[in-house]
Amino acid sequence: MKVMIAEDERLARDELLYLLSQERDVELLPYAANGIELLEQAQLYRPDVVFLDIHMPGLDGVQTAQQLMQMEHRPLIVFATAYEQYAVEAFRLEAADYLLKPYDEMRLRQTLQKIRKLRLSPGKDTALGQPADIPKSAFAAVKPKLLIDDGSRMAVVDPVKISYAVKEEKLTQIHMTEGQIYTTRQTLQELEEKLTLYAFFRTHRSYLVNIDVIDEIEPWFNGAYNVILKDARRDRIPLSRVAAKELMRRLQGD
Numbered sequence: 268m269k270v271m272i273a274e275d276e277r278l279a280r281d282e283l284l285y286l287l288s289q290e291r292d293v294e295l296l297p298y299a300a301n302g303i304e305l306l307e308q309a310q311l312y313r314p315d316v317v318f319l320d321i322h323m324p325g326l327d328g329v330q331t332a333q334q335l336m337q338m339e340h341r342p343l344i345v346f347a348t349a350y351e352q353y354a355v356e357a358f359r360l361e362a363a364d365y366l367l368k369p370y371d372e373m374r375l376r377q378t379l380q381k382i383r384k385l386r387l388s389p390g391k392d393t394a395l396g397q398p399a400d401i402p403k404s405a406f407a408a409v410k411p412k413l414l415i416d417d418g419s420r421m422a423v424v425d426p427v428k429i430s431y432a433v434k435e436e437k438l439t440q441i442h443m444t445e446g447q448i449y450t451t452r453q454t455l456q457e458l459e460e461k462l463t464l465y466a467f468f469r470t471h472r473s474y475l476v477n478i479d480v481i482d483e484i485e486p487w488f489n490g491a492y493n494v495i496l497k498d499a500r501r502d503r504i505p506l507s508r509v510a511a512k513e514l515m516r517r518l519q520g521d
Contacts, residue, residue: 268386271296271314273305273331274347275323279368283318283347286375293379302326306334313340316363316382321348324456327463332362343382413461415441415449422449426465430480430498432458434473444480444498468514470494470506478517 270293274280280298287293296312299305301323309317317335321328332344343363347370363385364378413429415422430444434455441449441458451458459467459475466478482497484506492506494514506514 268315269294269296270316272318273299274320275300282370286372302331305331314342317342318345318347321346322460329463343385345378415451417450426462429477430496431474431476431504446499470504470510474504476504
């Protein structure tokens, strides 16, 4: 079976490549370091199986999997990540299996056995149910809370109550719909990666906005816009020309 790996961390990628290379029936295809690269490679090489990291720059694993599922030659997908809370999302997307990092050789062999059975019965549903090594707690709460460290305390935040986040020099300010503001050293990119299960959108290089809090979009100048939020302050957030088209598409559900 032809196998492709999408993983941006070199050590994790090398480990998985080595373990898979020990299997006699596995043909390793060129790997990808991000979602865009994977989609291009998948069109070219038509893999049977894709081992897909969830946390990748640009197009994350969940978004990449959604596009893989639309391909004519649809590969089986195995999600790989260090974060167990993504188990539910993985199986909602009908993943063949879910591996936690660091990789366990025995667990990987179990995954390959599942895949072999699926390839012998291609008409069957690819989702195999909850794997044994994923705690039930991961399935009890489909969408996890966000832990924010502001340097003096650890705040537990419900992401649906976040209005937007903005980069302020070396810090990131997180504005809540009810008016609270948290400050953290976490970068905007790191925050965005932790919120992949929620509807957040980068309207501008310095702003990450909760799509569900958007109330209006108003023209500004030079083709740019302002996004008006339905939070307590009715904040106006800049929307760049580049981001505007993609935001419109997502709001319309395209």
